[in-house]
Amino acid sequence: MAPVQLVVIVVGIPLWWKTTETYRAWLPFSDINQLDILQLQLSVDVEVVFSRGTLTTEQQKKVPHNLVNVKEHHVDVIYVVPESSLLLPEGVKVYIGRRRTALLRSSLVKSSWTLNEVLSNMNPEVEQIVGTMSFNHQEIVAALSDRVRMTKVTKESMADSMRAIKSSPGYEITFSLLNPDPKSHNLHWDIEGALQSYIQPLLNKLAPIANFSVDSQILYYAVLGVNPRFDDGVSGYTLSADSLSHVINPVEARLGSNAASSNPVLNFLLYVPDAHHSPLFIRDHSRREVPSNAFHSPRWGGIMVYNVNAMYGPEAERPVAININMAKVMGVFLAQLRLMLGVQSTRPPVGFVLDSPGSAGLADWELDRLMWSRTVENIATASTTITSLAQLLDQIGNIVINDNIAEQVSSAVTSLQAAVAQLKAGNLVFALQYSREAILASEKAFFDPSLLHLLYFPDDQKFAIYIPLFLPMCVPIVLSLFKIMSEMKQRQVDKQAKSD
Amino acid sequence: MAAHRYSLSFLFVFIFSNVPLHCSCDTLEQADSIVETQRAPQSNKATANRAEFNERQWQASDTELDKDETTDSQSLRGAAAPPVFKDQLQEELVIRPLPSGDIYASFQFRTLWDVDFLQDGHKVSHYRLFPKSLGQVLSKFSVRELHISFTQGFWRTMQWGQPFIPSPPGAELWVWFHHTVTDVDGNWRELTNVLSGIFCASLNFIDLTNTVQPSASFKPLGLGNAVHIRPVCKDDQCTGKAWELRQTLNVVFDLYTSGQGKKEWSLFKMFSRTLTEACPLASSSKVYGELFELSPSTPLLSQAVVLGDRRTYSVYDLSRSETFGQLRSLNLLLRWKADSADMLRPLLHAERYVSGFGLQIGEIHTVIYNNHPYRAFPVLLMDSVPWYLQIYIHTLTVTSKNRENKPSEFSLQFMIVHE
Numbered sequence: 001m002a003p004v005q006l007v008v009i010v011v012g013i014p015l016w017w018k019t020t021e022t023y024r025a026w027l028p029f030s031d032i033n034q035l036d037i038l039q040l041q042l043s044v045d046v047e048v049v050f051s052r053g054t055l056t057t058e059q060q061k062k063v064p065h066n067l068v069n070v071k072e073h074h075v076d077v078i079y080v081v082p083e084s085s086l087l088l089p090e091g092v093k094v095y096i097g098r099r100r101t102a103l104l105r106s107s108l109v110k111s112s113w114t115l116n117e118v119l120s121n122m123n124p125e126v127e128q129i130v131g132t133m134s135f136n137h138q139e140i141v142a143a144l145s146d147r148v149r150m151t152k153v154t155k156e157s158m159a160d161s162m163r164a165i166k167s168s169p170g171y172e173i174t175f176s177l178l179n180p181d182p183k184s185h186n187l188h189w190d191i192e193g194a195l196q197s198y199i200q201p202l203l204n205k206l207a208p209i210a211n212f213s214v215d216s217q218i219l220y221y222a223v224l225g226v227n228p229r230f231d232d233g234v235s236g237y238t239l240s241a242d243s244l245s246h247v248i249n250p251v252e253a254r255l256g257s258n259a260a261s262s263n264p265v266l267n268f269l270l271y272v273p274d275a276h277h278s279p280l281f282i283r284d285h286s287r288r289e290v291p292s293n294a295f296h297s298p299r300w301g302g303i304m305v306y307n308v309n310a311m312y313g314p315e316a317e318r319p320v321a322i323n324i325n326m327a328k329v330m331g332v333f334l335a336q337l338r339l340m341l342g343v344q345s346t347r348p349p350v351g352f353v354l355d356s357p358g359s360a361g362l363a364d365w366e367l368d369r370l371m372w373s374r375t376v377e378n379i380a381t382a383s384t385t386i387t388s389l390a391q392l393l394d395q396i397g398n399i400v401i402n403d404n405i406a407e408q409v410s411s412a413v414t415s416l417q418a419a420v421a422q423l424k425a426g427n428l429v430f431a432l433q434y435s436r437e438a439i440l441a442s443e444k445a446f447f448d449p450s451l452l453h454l455l456y457f458p459d460d461q462k463f464a465i466y467i468p469l470f471l472p473m474c475v476p477i478v479l480s481l482f483k484i485m486s487e488m489k490q491r492q493v494d495k496q497a498k499s500d
Numbered sequence: 501m502a503a504h505r506y507s508l509s510f511l512f513v514f515i516f517s518n519v520p521l522h523c524s525c526d527t528l529e530q531a532d533s534i535v536e537t538q539r540a541p542q543s544n545k546a547t548a549n550r551a552e553f554n555e556r557q558w559q560a561s562d563t564e565l566d567k568d569e570t571t572d573s574q575s576l577r578g579a580a581a582p583p584v585f586k587d588q589l590q591e592e593l594v595i596r597p598l599p600s601g602d603i604y605a606s607f608q609f610r611t612l613w614d615v616d617f618l619q620d621g622h623k624v625s626h627y628r629l630f631p632k633s634l635g636q637v638l639s640k641f642s643v644r645e646l647h648i649s650f651t652q653g654f655w656r657t658m659q660w661g662q663p664f665i666p667s668p669p670g671a672e673l674w675v676w677f678h679h680t681v682t683d684v685d686g687n688w689r690e691l692t693n694v695l696s697g698i699f700c701a702s703l704n705f706i707d708l709t710n711t712v713q714p715s716a717s718f719k720p721l722g723l724g725n726a727v728h729i730r731p732v733c734k735d736d737q738c739t740g741k742a743w744e745l746r747q748t749l750n751v752v753f754d755l756y757t758s759g760q761g762k763k764e765w766s767l768f769k770m771f772s773r774t775l776t777e778a779c780p781l782a783s784s785s786k787v788y789g790e791l792f793e794l795s796p797s798t799p800l801l802s803q804a805v806v807l808g809d810r811r812t813y814s815v816y817d818l819s820r821s822e823t824f825g826q827l828r829s830l831n832l833l834l835r836w837k838a839d840s841a842d843m844l845r846p847l848l849h850a851e852r853y854v855s856g857f858g859l860q861i862g863e864i865h866t867v868i869y870n871n872h873p874y875r876a877f878p879v880l881l882m883d884s885v886p887w888y889l890q891i892y893i894h895t896l897t898v899t900s901k902n903r904e905n906k907p908s909e910f911s912l913q914f915m916i917v918h919e
Contacts, residue, residue: 182780183780192626215627215632217626217627217632218628218629220781258633259633259640259694260637260639260640260694
């Protein structure tokens, strides 16, 4: 055989094929397909402790005597107290404490019942308690609203899920003081101290969920976009609820977002009306005055109007030095911050009494609820991202898959699988951690710019490049191949003729 | 009487440690349009969500939290002792006639803040007069000094003299990074992109192909340098560092209507408004007029040395109410003094022209003039040549007074042509 054709066919073609291939690292497609049919199983540990007087002696013997030991993962403990107990006030069936404990007033227990019957009788109430303290079906479906068709979600949980800001590894919280009239008011706010005492404890408690960065600024000559109308009834100016949507727009351009980071921002504004439009009140939809004089916008932040006209008389020298009462202001902002971050405003069932959230502003079980819904949301988002990325890469053969992308995808898949497993086992903290890792890895892989390198390289261009190079070269080669084949045929025919 | 505004030199110079100031005082021309902070990206998302969520988007916040935390609030209420602020703002306006008959108005807003952005472990989070957007950029990129200027038009040095702060047409950005920065190129690229977002200017097209890193010529104007402008010290003894933001706006007006008798201008003619008050946030607010017959006249005079020349200014202090007189407004009338024609002739002046064409006979000439009567100056010339202009280094010749001269120091730096 002629050496040229040999070289071309044996060496040339494979070499050309290999060198013009797009580099595609291996991806775990089978695992990703499994993620598509995501099945989550959430479990929470509950410990029910029967106190003296709730069970008969026979029933007591059947109860396993385990000491309440604090395991690593979260356990909700329910103490069952006798019906006549004075721990709970009249008419109150359940009291939910600050730290994952609850008191349940036991209903009538027949002494003839076995232990199992007693427990099954208590089941509905225990379920209600656990539903309040950890998660219930509505909330989980609302958290999965990105992936799941929202058919059977109640309006309340929809509202809650739309108000809370989307899950993200970090948040920026900005407090801004708006002073439209520095000629009359010389405002001073001790924001640093207030943040330390009111907001920081809450953020410290929420540390497992996300990183928070807080800052503050003062904006001068910032006017609201709406002219408030004077109302004789309250001898002040009012902002109606309909005009509130237009209030924020001119201010927002000046708020600025943190150029240094890409985390979502929550803005809290404190507006002190100018001397000519003081005092300023907010009316809600039913024309009633809002006692806190504040309103908030879903996934954006809140604004509070602080009237200072009562603090000085008309003869005071302008500008008047005013110290803002940070306790009042921070109380409002703290409540708004809780709502923004997704701490559900629970409407507990009838007969339930909830303890106040305490100094940190957040009860332990509220944190649990947030962690459950966050974990589920993270898992849903990460799996959506990964499956759509895998589909994309599968369909378009042109995209280069670098090693680092394959690494990110694999690590996202393993983190997701670990998160799902931890949820099943009931380890909330680990599940949240894994879900955060999964989100970070999947976003990194999805938005990597190296995926776009050869994307827009149509096949026609390839032909346009190859034909002028290869066609002239291939013509003599192909012709000589034909010649070789016809020679071989001729030889065959000759051989046949000879052997005849 | 038509008043033409020379749209020539609108010079925005943000000298860093300058922070753009939001003091858009009603009195002077609105300086707000200068700075456009970056729109928060959440705004689009929020509006979309608001549209979906039809009823009751705006919810009144009910606070049900305990009021026990309000016990310590009493200490904050009541008559307040004036708090000590660590930042202050000074504003001034200098009006000067130019020899060609135009008026040069230069606004300058200085914000001084006693804080250290680059200190580790102590993150600066609370801003008052200093803008938050710039402060955060400073700390993230470990910037030691930053100058940014936007110029529309061309400053005619030979006819107008030297400006207070020279800047070329277009946009120019100088940055000095802290010595802890290891990857300067990456930092620079990110910084230009962030600044182009903040100022809505296409600074992100400043990439490695038109950036230079000067090794000898540019020196920071800030702390510790004795050659130029005032060092930024916290106090007279220079016990610590403070940050200074200087925003300047330079405008040249062509208000001269020829043949109408004396040249006269007024604040109202230039800016269509008069001064009624000083900015309440500023600790000092002054207007300086030079070489004019000014009315209302002021007893205050100040002398300053500007670019080597001693000049006398009439000062109007806006923080004192007497300045505004009975009408509560100050409309400066400026009359040209016919005899005072001493121009600030620039001492050093450079020109550049092209001769010939093509790669063989094309030439670029840079001419530097020294107008000083008797002194000789050492000159350091930094030239940035773009990659598409292929010049031959061996053809560089330096001549002075028609004699061949050799530069005492010559260094070349090649930058990346394409990425």
